[in-house]
Amino acid sequence: MYYYHDHTSDSSSSSSEDEQAIVLRRQKIYRPRTQYLTEYDDVEFFDRFRLTKPTVLALLQQIVAELDSPTNRGGKITLLDQLLLALRFYASGNMLIGVADFIGVSRSSASKIVQKVSRVMASLRPQYIKFYETEAEMDIAAQEFHAIASFPRTIGAIDGTLIRINSPGGVDAEIYRCRKSYFSLNVQTVSDANLKIKDIVARWPVLSLKRQFENGRYGRFLLIGHSGYTLEPYLMTKVHATRTPAENLYNESIIRTRNVVERQYGVWKRRFPILSTGMKVKLRTVM
Template identity: 35%
Template sequence: MAEFVALFDVNEQNRRRQRVFRERVNILDELRDEEIIARYRLSREAITYLNETLRVDLEPKTKRSNSLSSLTQVLIGLRFLSKGDFFSEVADIHGVSKPTAARCFHVFIDSLNRRLHNIRFPTENGAMALSKQDFYRRCRIPNVLGAVDGTLVPILGPSENEEAYICRKGFHAINVQAVCDSRMNFIDVVAKWPGSQHDASIFNTCGLKEHLERTHAGILLGDSGYGLRRYLLTPKQNPMTESERRYNNYHARGRVVIERAFGVLKSRFRCLHKSGGVLPFNPTKSAHVVVACMKLHNLCITFNVKEPQDAVHVNELANEDVLNEHDNNAHSFRQAIINMF
């Protein structure tokens, strides 16, 4: 009987044993400004702004159970995006468990995409005029609003429709279309297509194409994988004259901004580059992560955050297949611009 009572007392003590919480410190208080950027890719000021923007979703409603602050959740999310670390490593750095780090990350991504609205295609006359002026100074082609291209983001092979996600380079990916302005701000993003989808097919089904056709607002610059349109200028294949060669040269000067933007994006957020492994999520969640990274990239530009010094090599090759699809009006329109050179 005595042994039974003793056993009961031990079990009762175990049930009442308090949870042991890891010590948490405000990491930002212990790091220099350059260390913050190296670890989280955003500056101290940008992180503060982001925390205030997302606080409504992330701030715990009570202080019970040692709840995580919104700032800690922001830092957990940024650390995973910037390094592509395992959740176990992110958890250890921030004094939480692996399941907690994973939950925080998903809440952070959802909140960021819901609250931060900084991917905007210019529609007002003033904004469009400024964008066109900036591109003209860069490439001497009039009426340009942006440069368009696609980039492959490695993901975990999905359980459904797996073969559609195998890209031309032989790995599972989603093909993300983006348009950027002359400052490498992303101004339009389509992140929902499997890696095997051709860039031109993605553009032909996007809302931006319909907008440009309907409004005649301006021109995009794209590589030879896109069909020539009055609103989408491509390089001249097999240039024969000096004007055609100069046109191609200036076209490349304008188009290079989207290639550089992808390079800076994947250098900042290694989870999007194969050096950081693959996004360990389903395609839909992976697309949400990509959009979140692009919004953070724009935020870095807004806060003048320096580009990362530990840049990775991003081989964004133009489409191997040259698309000859174009209409005669577009051909005449491009020739008129070529004649300007």
């Protein structure tokens, strides 16, 4: 019997395998990361990160001590890029893989960076979101609310909003299912007359501020809320089934005045669309 051995075929196969091995061992070439502060003009930068360049730089100075520069496959990730990655995540509506590609890091690195930067920025809350501390501040706030529709003694409009989340799983998952049948966090804020958030709670709504009002911390001043809130000495809501012209005027005034908190949520969610689309990350990251 005659056997034919194809030396050419073997040689070709071996050569191909060698070439593949060389390709696998070949050093990867990484593109230099974009210098976003100089690459984009002011409008382009704001469109992508939802904050102005000066605001980003000022924010970076406040959180720089709490951040480090982890090593990604492409090298060190600068502190500025970490901040921009998180801002891009908030602005783009919740696609981690998208922001990872945008900045030039792996998805896992992007996830860790978003968690870290978010936690550090949240720690700044007491500096920027705080209720009134002096009688003079409360007087000014009441005057600004009164200018809207003549509702007296008001220093805050209170309301809540639902932020969609993934099912947290476990035995407590249904606690997070809202009346609209999806999983969510109920975030509550108090807005001033200029749409500025004066108080925010994402865990146990109103308890801290409620106690302060009940203890007389804010004296004669009031909050206003929608009819879903319980009427309290310090929390005014509209009258159900009005009977007199005075009650009609009262309702008209409180509705127009309370509208600031609804507008505040609208501005907030348009600025950072992730608040509207929902957060497809683990509950501990959201919190």
